[in-house]
Amino acid sequence: MAAVLQDRFGGSVPLDDYCNTDEVRMACVNLALRYPALAERIDLPEATYEGNPMQALRIGAPAPQGIKPVFMAIGALHGNEWGSSEILLNLAADLLGSYSERKGLTYGNAGFQYSDTEVGDLLNEIDFVLLPLANPDGRRHAQDHVYNWRKNRNPADRIGADEDTVGVDLNRNFAFLFEFTTAMAPGTSTSISDQPVQSTYRGQRAFSEPETRNIQWLLARFPQTRWFADLHCGSQAIIHPWSDDEIQHTHVTMDFRAQAHDGQRGLPGDAYREYVELGDWNAMQALAKVFADTVKAVSDTDYPVKQGFEFTPSCASSHDWVYARHRIAQDPALKTLAFAIEWHAGTEVFWHEMPKIIEDVCAGLIAMARAAALSPP
Amino acid sequence: MLRCQRGAEGDMATGERLLRVRISGAADAVRRFLAQHPAEFGRVSVHGDQVEIDLTVDEPVAASLRDGGLRVVELYNADQRGRKAMQTVGRGNRFEGGRIPQGLGLRRRT
Numbered sequence: 001m002a003a004v005l006q007d008r009f010g011g012s013v014p015l016d017d018y019c020n021t022d023e024v025r026m027a028c029v030n031l032a033l034r035y036p037a038l039a040e041r042i043d044l045p046e047a048t049y050e051g052n053p054m055q056a057l058r059i060g061a062p063a064p065q066g067i068k069p070v071f072m073a074i075g076a077l078h079g080n081e082w083g084s085s086e087i088l089l090n091l092a093a094d095l096l097g098s099y100s101e102r103k104g105l106t107y108g109n110a111g112f113q114y115s116d117t118e119v120g121d122l123l124n125e126i127d128f129v130l131l132p133l134a135n136p137d138g139r140r141h142a143q144d145h146v147y148n149w150r151k152n153r154n155p156a157d158r159i160g161a162d163e164d165t166v167g168v169d170l171n172r173n174f175a176f177l178f179e180f181t182t183a184m185a186p187g188t189s190t191s192i193s194d195q196p197v198q199s200t201y202r203g204q205r206a207f208s209e210p211e212t213r214n215i216q217w218l219l220a221r222f223p224q225t226r227w228f229a230d231l232h233c234g235s236q237a238i239i240h241p242w243s244d245d246e247i248q249h250t251h252v253t254m255d256f257r258a259q260a261h262d263g264q265r266g267l268p269g270d271a272y273r274e275y276v277e278l279g280d281w282n283a284m285q286a287l288a289k290v291f292a293d294t295v296k297a298v299s300d301t302d303y304p305v306k307q308g309f310e311f312t313p314s315c316a317s318s319h320d321w322v323y324a325r326h327r328i329a330q331d332p333a334l335k336t337l338a339f340a341i342e343w344h345a346g347t348e349v350f351w352h353e354m355p356k357i358i359e360d361v362c363a364g365l366i367a368m369a370r371a372a373a374l375s376p377p
Numbered sequence: 378m379l380r381c382q383r384g385a386e387g388d389m390a391t392g393e394r395l396l397r398v399r400i401s402g403a404a405d406a407v408r409r410f411l412a413q414h415p416a417e418f419g420r421v422s423v424h425g426d427q428v429e430i431d432l433t434v435d436e437p438v439a440a441s442l443r444d445g446g447l448r449v450v451e452l453y454n455a456d457q458r459g460r461k462a463m464q465t466v467g468r469g470n471r472f473e474g475g476r477i478p479q480g481l482g483l484r485r486r487t
Contacts, residue, residue: 034477082466105480200417345419348459
């Protein structure tokens with residue numbers, strides 16, 4: 001891999017270790033400066049509890065005919081899942097370098113390729129909005145002190161001197177069945193907690209945290225976002241809604257908004273199943289399969305396509321909320337097909353494992369975006 | 378209480394290790410465990426009424442799972458891997474002076 005990582009362009013740096021928090025931020029800033037015609041730095045409005053600013057990048061060719069649909073991807077919402085930032089920084093560098101230098105992209109030892117024309121067409125058709133580091137405080141704490149720190153660093157619910165009670169699991173802080181104790185059936189093993197000591201602590205209310213409000217803002221800034229991917233690690237799979245229960249396509253009113261179904265969700269094999277439009281379901285399955293098939297071609301690695309609800313339920317995660325927005329607002333224009341991409345089966349990942357993962361996921365995301373661009377929802 | 382937030386030094390007070398484990402057993406028993414310990418787990422494999430999941434737990438929890446009739450296989454020592462991973466975080470700032478990250482996919486002109 002050393003040969004691949006050598007500096008080829010002058011002024012570019014091989015990623016030979018994980019980036020620290022300052023490096024992720026500066027990489028975003030510099031990419032936007034280097035490619036002003038193709039990249040825009042977006043400063044998110046709120047700083048984190050520890051005062052860290054957050055930056056996103058919009059990447060795409062100028063659109064003479066107006067607004068293009070957006071493929072949004074965010075990473076490192078959990079402080080201990082470091083590699084997601086490097087995946088998105090690499091994706092940005094690849095897309096920008098390919099377009100501006102008219103070079104194709106090649107991934108994996110098998111030489112999976114996108115031609116310069118294919119990358120050019122993609123950036124002419126859609127914009128990418130990438131948020132490589134969604135939890136700067138958590139990443140800094142995990143990299144410097146507690147390797148598996150998952151939450152942010154908000155001390156609002158800290159109990160005495162108990163360090164474990166600091167922070168909120170940002171991927172349990174979105175407005176999708178946030179009130180899980182009433183929404184879900186009693187006794188379900190839902191992966192969310194209202195106890196600050198737990199690593200899945202949801203926070204006091206949905207969007208209580210600046211990091212999740214920034215993501216909410218980013219989606220409002222780009223209402224043309226049609227696809228969304230949240231990068232995580234821990235199970236190596238590509239996941240799509242819903243996460244609270246099994247699904248059905250016929251009973252429109254049997255959904256997460258219906259109070260009449262409170263206390264029924266989360267149990268497999270019973271009468272309650274979450275409604276999803278058949279067309280959306282098919283589209284999400286198809287796009288997820290494109291990702292999985294591409295990674296398989298790049299490195300013979302399996303990424304099973306899964307619904308979020310598998311064996312046990314989950315609530316208040318980003319991808320469920322992002323897809324739910326159009327039903328919450330009753331506005332079809334807000335429909336965004338959403339995914340969580342889990343890029344490794346464990347959470348403690350050595351850097352030397354990352355280059356292969358980065359190539360796999362970047363190749364898969366580009367394939368997904370190309371397929372998506374052909375048929376926006 | 379399942380506490381999974383651990384320092385670089387592990388739990389020095391008790392010497393307990395944090396382990397990545399594969400738990401397998403009856404689905405109901407695994408669900409009961411997860412209802413008590415709302416942790417996020419990784420890989421899942423369901424075979425009829427039997428389930429297998431990967432999860433990070435400390436040693437006492439792993440022992441209690443075994444005592445409860447579930448099979449527990451240690452995949453790796455999470456503390457050890459986590460400590461090693463911390464040593465592979467870059468220091469300083471490699472992007473000073475306007476440098477950018479080098480993309481892994483940019484290899485050839487097509």
